[in-house]
Amino acid sequence: MSWKTAAEPILTRMPVVARPDKHVSFRRKLAWTAGTLLLYFFLSNVYLFGANQGSDVFGQFRSILAGGQGTLLHLGIGPIVTASIVLQLLSGANLLGLDTSDPRDQILYQGLQKLLVVLMIFLTGLPMVFAGGFLPANPQVAQALGVPLVAVKWLIFAQIAVGGVLILFMDEIISKWGVGSGVGLFIVAGVSQKLVGGLVAVPGLAGQQNGILTFWVKIILGDIPLGAPLSMTWIQSLLFGGGSLLPLFTTLLIFAIVVYAESVRVEIPLSHSRVKGGRGRFPVKLIYASVMPMIFVRAIQSNIQFIGRILSSQLGETMPMWLGEYNSNGQVIDGLFYYVNPIQTPSQWMWWAGGVGGHEPWQIMLRVSIDLAIMLIGGAIFSIFWVETADMGPEATANQILGSGMQIPGFRQNPQVVEKVLERYIPQVAVLGGALVGLLAVLANMLGTIGGVSGTSLLLTVSITYKLYEEIAEEQLMEMHPMMRQLFN
Template sequence: MGWKETAEPVLTRMPSVRRPEGHVPFKRKLAWTAGILVLYFFLTNVYLYGLGTGGAGDVFGRFRSILAGGRGTILQLGIGPIVTASIVLQLLGGADLLGLDTQNNPRDQILYQGLQKFLVIVMICLTGLPMVFAGNFLPASPTVANQLGIGALGVKWLMFAQIFVGGILILFMDEVVSKWGVGSGVGLFIIAGISQSLVGGLFTVPQIGGQTIGFIPAWIAIAMGDLQIGPLFGGGLQQALFNSQYGIISLFTTVLIFVVVVYAESVRVEIPLSNSRVKGARGRFPVKLIYASVLPMILVRALQANVQFLGRILNAQMANMPGWLGVYSSGQPVGGLFYFLAPIQSPGQWMWWLGQTTAEPWMIAIRVLIDLTFMVIGGAIFAIFWVETTDMGPEATAQQIHGSGMQIPGFRQNPGVIEKVLERYIPQVTVIGGALVGLLAVAANMLGTIGNVGGTGLLLTVSITYKLYEEIAEEQLMEMHPMMRQVFGSD
């Protein structure tokens, strides 16, 4: 008996959101999407009952922007478990260890979806338990422990139960958006979190005694003489260019990433199509430069986040951690293996002349090289996995085009023929696009961004927003011309 027969009773009974039986009107899709977005913002402001003060800081650190959620809230884990489960599934699928034919076998499709949910639940436990019980990331409140009479351990289990519920909620919120709304829930949550950080980075006004100041208020204060940055040809120039809150380079990088991603999304090879059912109906299948989208970057960064999470847990649990493995200061690696595996997150982490890092130049060079190699090669590899597991590869795409009644003019109406044409473009563009996105993410991180959202977060926001705009435009077209849904197989 194979693993499928053994696991089928469990995987087929995993709860799921019911798919709509017919076409969902565009206004209703927008309503579902807006409702889930409001619920997401509400949950990121619901703090864990029993959470104490202090602690070892945010376990995700700079990765928080792309993993969504909120520190100390019921959505403490964000989309982390969903992304980590996707990494495991893609690796298993890429090695052909699952033996599931998700393209042609409905039973295997149900098993795959059930396995994905099961892995998410496992990842919620594997990530949430160390956060609560190790490393003092989420300390228990002594007051609540005394009030309930369950002790600190009981309060920690209570907090884990809340985190578990939050992880399940975000899983089904993502499914609701994917089936009843516009776009995907994961993309929506990333846009929400990073947009909030961007707006804060631009307009935040410091409160009494506060130090955080947005880009625009900072330059207004500089122009009025309320904020001093020093001599222009001394330290003042470095502050004006590379300061994490109001550095001009961060604004330049943010604008440049917007322009480059929008331009890259418009660069495409368009394969002409005609419809054998409707005479005169023609279309084009676009193979974009960033064909696999920027979403595989979430997988790469999530893998790095999990490695750094492991390092912080080991540092918290081991009294004498070997220096070659990791040396930590204020919860951040400053030496050892985990330092070299940590991605560059800001200009101060590699520009040693700014005086914000104590690392030697040769250590910084190795760290930058590892980060660049990991992101470029990892971006290409995960882009390939993403294309294959989301039915965007040549074979699956050819079947979809053939099933909709479309064909390439001048070629026989055969999926094998369409597949051969697509194989000229899709594999090469997937690798090039994945590597390019990885390179852009590292470059943006090294130069800094508004709100410290990070290069990957900014890339994700721009790309997901652009695709959301395209999907909304397509939905409006389908709404105005219902026949289009039948022609392109959308209904």
């Protein structure tokens, strides 16, 4: 008996958001999307009952995980991303034996994905609550309720588990009833909050510092002296201080580069095999695999740091020094886990400006080199991996082109022939695009961005927003011309 036969009774009974049985109007899609985003913002500001605010070890990955420290959405999209990586690896190695073109196997695939997400919620949430000090329980709450401290910990876990399941179904609602992808929109929402905060934050409000606009208003009013013009203090205040000219320049530059890269493409001419004069083009974009590979790379790095923190809390002083050394705040300061921890801010590598924890220049540059190598190599590998498993590779694309009735002029209408033509472009462009996105992510982190947003988060936000704009334009086109729905399927 195959595993599909044994698991089918469970996987087919997994809760699922029903698909619409007819076309959903654009306004209704916007309403579903806006309502789900409002629910996301609400849940990300509901703090866990019974939990103290521990150190946010995942602060550097928080924008990518689209969650809130100590809130119902503490886990964010982490379990969804991790489950997707595992499932894509199994599918890519053809270990599941599922044909996603078969409706029965589609149901099994979706059920298996949900089951893996629930499993990841337990594997991630339990260590966060019961080990590592990520979410320490409040002893006063246990005393007030008259229960042992471990009961409060289980209550905390139940809350973040419910939040993890809610964000799973919120993602499914947007994917089926809304516009875009839920995971992508949650990332954009979290990053947008930080960007707006970095621009207009008011000092003294929730421990915030001056935003860029607030800082410049105070300069104009004479409330903040900058010192002598062109002095070192004056330059540092404008570039790295409240003025944040360098992060502002970096943010705008990343926006411009990603938008430009999205428009760079190799266009393969197509002609219709049965309609005379019917022509088109198949675009192979520079960022062909989008920025999804960066989510995978950063998710793996966050899981590595998560394991390091757990080992540190469990082994204590018996933990080997070469493996990792942590300070009282739970931040890694030396060892293997330090070198594989990505650079997040300019202060973490500018040793001449101080604030690098007493590390030698060679140690800092080694960490920068490792981070750069991980992002370049990981971006290229995961781009190829994503292209092949998401049916964007040469073989799948060739079948899609021929299935739509199109062909490449001058070549036989044969899948193998079209596949060979596409192999000249798709793999090379995917590798180049993945490496480029990885390089941009590291440079953005090193130079700093508005609101301290990580480079990967900023890249994700720009790319997702650009694709959302294209999807909205497509939806409006279909609303004006209903016959276009058949073309876009």
